[in-house]
Amino acid sequence: MNNRLFFVVNPAAGNGKAKKLWPEVQSSLQSKGWLFDFVETTCKGDGIRIAREAAAKNYKCYLSIGGDGTYHEMINGLMQAGLSTPPTTFLLPVGTGNDFVRQHKIPKWGDAWLQMLERFQTKSHNLGFLSYVGDHQKETRYFINVAGLFYDGYIVRAVTLRKKPIRSSVQYLILILKFLFRYRPPKGRISWPGGQMEGAYYTANIGICRYSGGGMCFVPHANPFGDGFAVTVSKKMHPIRVLLSTPYFYNGKVARHGKITCLETERILIEPTGEEEILVEADGEYLGKAPCELILKKKGFLLVC
Numbered sequence: 001m002n003n004r005l006f007f008v009v010n011p012a013a014g015n016g017k018a019k020k021l022w023p024e025v026q027s028s029l030q031s032k033g034w035l036f037d038f039v040e041t042t043c044k045g046d047g048i049r050i051a052r053e054a055a056a057k058n059y060k061c062y063l064s065i066g067g068d069g070t071y072h073e074m075i076n077g078l079m080q081a082g083l084s085t086p087p088t089t090f091l092l093p094v095g096t097g098n099d100f101v102r103q104h105k106i107p108k109w110g111d112a113w114l115q116m117l118e119r120f121q122t123k124s125h126n127l128g129f130l131s132y133v134g135d136h137q138k139e140t141r142y143f144i145n146v147a148g149l150f151y152d153g154y155i156v157r158a159v160t161l162r163k164k165p166i167r168s169s170v171q172y173l174i175l176i177l178k179f180l181f182r183y184r185p186p187k188g189r190i191s192w193p194g195g196q197m198e199g200a201y202y203t204a205n206i207g208i209c210r211y212s213g214g215g216m217c218f219v220p221h222a223n224p225f226g227d228g229f230a231v232t233v234s235k236k237m238h239p240i241r242v243l244l245s246t247p248y249f250y251n252g253k254v255a256r257h258g259k260i261t262c263l264e265t266e267r268i269l270i271e272p273t274g275e276e277e278i279l280v281e282a283d284g285e286y287l288g289k290a291p292c293e294l295i296l297k298k299k300g301f302l303l304v305c
Contacts (some may be wrong), residue, residue: 003035005029005035005037005059005063006038006054006062007037007038007039007064008050008051008054008064008077009038009040010040011040012041013066013070013094013095017094021065021109028114032114037059039054041066041073047066047076047077048073048076048077050077051077051078051081052078053077055077055078055083062074062088062089062090063089063090063092064089065091066091066094067093067095068097068099068100068284069095069284070091071091071100071144071283072143072283072284072285074089075089075127075142075301076141076142079300086299086301087301088122088301088304089302090117094108097214099209099212100209100283103145103209103224104224116304116305123302124225124298124302125208125224125300125301126208126296126298126300127142127208127300128142128143128147128282128295128297129141129142129143129294129295130143130280130282130287131292131293132280132287132288132291132292133288133290133292139288141282143208143282144208144283144301145207146205146206146208146209146219147282147283148212148218149188149204149281150188150202150203150278151180151203152203152204152279152281153279153287154279156284156285157286158179159175170214173214180242183239185201186272186277187199188201188270188274188290189270189271189272189273190233190269191271192265193266193267195263197261199236200235200236201235201236202236202237202242202259203234204231204232204233205219205231206294207222207231207232208222208229209224212284213284217252217254218232218254220252221264227298228266229265229266229296231263232261233261233262233263234257234260235259237259241259267293267294267295269291269292269293270290270292270294271292278292280292
């Protein structure tokens with residue numbers, strides 16, 4: 001076992017905050033005797049390559065500095081490397097999207113974060129694996145937080161196509177509401193062991209952790225150390241009713257909504273039944289289109305928490 005740490009650093013995270021913070025982080029780690037290597041990302045998706053290559057050196061722990069997207073890329077690179085044992089991971093939240101750390105109460109940079117690293121207590125964390133249609137072919141991806149289809153995929157694609165970055169969760173919510181009246185819920189079939197439903201849907205969330213979209217709680221029954229995905233499916237609703245339902249999306253009470261179904265399963269398949277596309281995102285990253293199959297990988301990696 002290599003006793004060094006390895007960092008995947010996204011200097012653009014937090015609108016450049018990570019780049020400014022990294023020298024201070026290095027200095028503090030060195031003063032406490034930590035040995036580490038790092039590589040900075042240069043473009044979207046670069047964290048996957050960096051982590052995959054670093055996995056060959058069998059580091060003590062792999063850490064990302066950035067948002068949920070940077071950690072998502074790092075985990076995917078480690079999984080692609082085909083390690084013989086689950087990797088140990090941690091993250092320093094700096095990005096605009098920090099829903100994963102909200103679940104695990106991982107602090108921002110400071111003494112509390114350093115203390116958590118020094119304690120080095122780990123838990124075996126579940127992992128999601130999904131297949132979908134990318135650029136005209138089947139592709140696969142791992143996810144660590146929440147995957148979303150229907151409107152979730154639609155809005156994340158819209159955000160991805162924007163030239164200007166999203167700078168806050170409030171701005172993200174405003175965009176969600178802006179595009180709501182343009183959206184036409186597609187028809188689909190949702191199947192899982194022992195059940196099936198079919199119709200037009202507003203959204204479907206498949207969660208390992210509870211929070212997504214800057215603090216929304218579509219899957220309050222999620223347990224990252226449990227036996228299944230938490231799934232929340234919302235039937236087609238008029239945009240005005242969606243607006244009136246907004247409190248349910250934050251207060252953890254979505255199961256009480258008459259148009260919403262909650263369930264738990266280790267495997268689920270979502271496929272279109274009409275001509276409209278069903279778009280797919282995972283951990284806030286736009287991926288592609290359904291058909292999409294999602295499979296739970298129990299205890300896929302270790303998290304310092």
